[in-house]
Amino acid sequence: MKTLKSILTVTVASIALSAAAFALPPGKGGPELTTKDQFAELKAGDKVTLVCKMDDFRKEITIKDSKAAMALCEQDTKVHCDTCKKDYKVTWANPKSGPTTTMTIVDENGKPCMVYIKAS
Numbered sequence: 001m002k003t004l005k006s007i008l009t010v011t012v013a014s015i016a017l018s019a020a021a022f023a024l025p026p027g028k029g030g031p032e033l034t035t036k037d038q039f040a041e042l043k044a045g046d047k048v049t050l051v052c053k054m055d056d057f058r059k060e061i062t063i064k065d066s067k068a069a070m071a072l073c074e075q076d077t078k079v080h081c082d083t084c085k086k087d088y089k090v091t092w093a094n095p096k097s098g099p100t101t102t103m104t105i106v107d108e109n110g111k112p113c114m115v116y117i118k119a120s
């Protein structure tokens, strides 16, 4: 019985690992956009990918101009996931404390659900 249990544990662990790798394949896309500076650097024609961590929903967005880029990360902006059929909300950890503040997109319970990734 002991052996069977350890085989099962290993199997479950490797399934969990491959699921995580699938959600964010290494080398595909750039870093997560989490600071105002990163959004401020986006230029017209740049592409970002909106990724839902809950179901791997992806949507590519082409930046129209820097104003549109900043609008993506505005506090309380609603972000819709077509797969979850839910609206999530842009929130800043601490809006007034400068460049180290980070943006997350959270559900109604404050759990991070979606991220913007700089498309390469």
Ligand SMILES: [Zn+2]
Pocket (backbone or CB within 6 Å): 052, 053, 054, 055, 056, 057, 081, 082, 083, 084, 085
């Ligand atoms: Zn979703």
